[in-house]
Amino acid sequence: MTTLFAKRSRRTRSLAVNYVILTVLICFSLLPLLTMVFNSVKSDAEANSNPLGLPMKGIRLQNYIDAWNEGHLSVNMLNSVFLAGGTIAGVIVIAGMAAYSLSKLNLPGALHYPLPAGRDQHAVPALHGAAVLFVDQTGSV
Numbered sequence: 001m002t003t004l005f006a007k008r009s010r011r012t013r014s015l016a017v018n019y020v021i022l023t024v025l026i027c028f029s030l031l032p033l034l035t036m037v038f039n040s041v042k043s044d045a046e047a048n049s050n051p052l053g054l055p056m057k058g059i060r061l062q063n064y065i066d067a068w069n070e071g072h073l074s075v076n077m078l079n080s081v082f083l084a085g086g087t088i089a090g091v092i093v094i095a096g097m098a099a100y101s102l103s104k105l106n107l108p109g110a111l112h113y114p115l116p117a118g119r120d121q122h123a124v125p126a127l128h129g130a131a132v133l134f135v136d137q138t139g140s141v
Contacts, residue, residue, distance in 0.1 A: 042063075
């Protein structure tokens with residue numbers, strides 16, 4: 001019985017170390033994002049005087065309106081949508097053609113047995129089905 005508790009205690013200590021390391025890594029990844037969000041709602045003077053602190057003089061949402069109008073973010077977002085859409089379409093077409101041609105090639109050293117179920121299906125219909133499920137779950141369709 002004592003060995004069972006000793007193993008459990010050792011396991012708990014190792015998990016505690018893992019949780020401490022993961023917490024430190026989460027802080028390193030989230031703190032810059034929080035700093036960016038906090039500075040986005042500060043005035044220029046407050047952001048320059050206290051860049052790492054919380055907004056003390058109130059939240060200024062006018063910064064977002066100014067950035068949208070002066071930074072031409074609507075044009076930039078539309079460009080990003082076109083670029084991402086074209087990239088996704090190109091990758092699907094090229095990857096589909098490559099997958100088909102590679103499946104028909106008789107390469108030396110290639111696998112001569114079928115892959116497990118689900119891996120031997122064509123890529124494009126699987127991606128199409130996943131997109132339909134995603135749109136359906138969001139309630140858009």
